[in-house]
Amino acid sequence: xxxxxxxxxxxxxxxxxxxxxxxxxxxxxxxxxxxxxxxxxxxxxxxxxxxxxxxxxxxxxxxxxxxxxxxxxxxxxxxxxxxxxxxxxxxxxxxxxxxxxxxxxxxxxxxxxxxxxxxxxxxxxxxxxxxxxxxxxxxxxxxxxxxxxxxxxxxxxxxxxxxxxxxxxxxxxxxxxxxxxxxxxxxxxxxxxxxxxxxxxxxxxxxxxxxxxxxxxxxxxxxxxxxxxxxxxxxxxxxxxxxxxx
Numbered sequence: 001x002x003x004x005x006x007x008x009x010x011x012x013x014x015x016x017x018x019x020x021x022x023x024x025x026x027x028x029x030x031x032x033x034x035x036x037x038x039x040x041x042x043x044x045x046x047x048x049x050x051x052x053x054x055x056x057x058x059x060x061x062x063x064x065x066x067x068x069x070x071x072x073x074x075x076x077x078x079x080x081x082x083x084x085x086x087x088x089x090x091x092x093x094x095x096x097x098x099x100x101x102x103x104x105x106x107x108x109x110x111x112x113x114x115x116x117x118x119x120x121x122x123x124x125x126x127x128x129x130x131x132x133x134x135x136x137x138x139x140x141x142x143x144x145x146x147x148x149x150x151x152x153x154x155x156x157x158x159x160x161x162x163x164x165x166x167x168x169x170x171x172x173x174x175x176x177x178x179x180x181x182x183x184x185x186x187x188x189x190x191x192x193x194x195x196x197x198x199x200x201x202x203x204x205x206x207x208x209x210x211x212x213x214x215x216x217x218x219x220x221x222x223x224x225x226x227x228x229x230x231x232x233x234x235x236x237x238x239x240x241x242x243x244x245x246x
Contacts, residue, residue, distance in 0.1 A: 003227060005030035008075040010068070012058060012116065013085030015039035017185030018135060021214035022082055022221050027051060029222065034071040034078075037085070058085055058112035059104065068119040077123045080225050083113040083134045088187060092147040105149035110156050121168065128172035131225045134161045135217075136177040138240050145181075158236050165234030176224050176232055181240025184211040207242030 009026045013019035014035025023033045023045050032050045035042055040055045052074045056063035071078060086109045089101060113134060124130030139145025140158035158177060165175040182188070182202045188211075191198040203210050220239050223229055238244050 002029040004080075004222070004225070007031045007079045008071070008077065009033045009080040009082065010036070010071050010078045010116075010120065011082040011084055012036045012112065013135075014045070014053070015042050017187055018180065018183060018214045018217045019082070019084040020045065021218035022084060023051065025215070025218040025222055026080075031080075032075045034067075034075060036067045058116075059107040061115050064112055064115040065119055068116060077127070078120050079124075079129070080131045081117065081120050081133070082221065083116065083132070085109075085112060086135060086153075086187075087150075089147040089150040090190075092149070094148045097148050102149045106153050106156075109150070109153040110160070113157065113160065117164070121173070124173050125168070125171050130172070131174040132164065133175075133221055133224050134177040136161065136179040136236050138179055138181045138238065138243050140177075140179050140236060141238070141244055161236060162234045169233045174225075174230060174232075175234060176229070177236040178217060178220055178224065179236050179238045179240065180212070180217050181238070181243040182206055182211045183214055183217060185214055205243070205246075206240070207245060210241065212239065212241060 004026055009031045011019050011023050011033060014023045015037035023035050026033050027048050027050055034052050035045060036054045038057050042053045045051045046053060054067045054070055056067060058064055087105060089105050134157055136157045137145050137154040139151045139154040143151055145151060161175060161177040168175060191202060217239055
């Protein structure tokens, strides 16, 4: 029997990309999965009786809070939290970025993570157990993975993850982050448009000379959520094909 059998997993950004792959992996492992996304179509996930979806805009605090409450009503206390939802900023510089874009990126990528984690962590503290995995980015370490808003948000997610881990490790909560590099998801579809010049450039600049599949991030997620990684705490684990080696 899988160690994730009957575990309650809460995933943001579950309708596509990394979040979808994570949801699929945990369902295959026997978990109950609650998927949250601004999109309403969760594809084949919705065919699984152990999956429940919730559609809403995570830039709204009340929507974040409602999603957690609905999950608890369906499945009970949340044991694994995957903060995966995020948006890009088209690599825009500060001169190109207006305040509306700045706020949208920061609110979607960072503030929603804060609100949802704040809602869920008390139940984990009460049980002295739980796992939180935040999706960071290579843009959490270096510039160039996004524009000014995206890179700022992803740097902040790394700090958020580390401070959270420091504060709650002794309370039995297992907290880490994943820093993906080039992952072929719908969010990056623009890089593949036309003759795919941008996508090819990214692959050429990556030491492994390819983009990763979302399933590869899902596999790392399973490891970080497992007992095998229990002594890892506050780690931001790059899964980047060697990008950060340069």
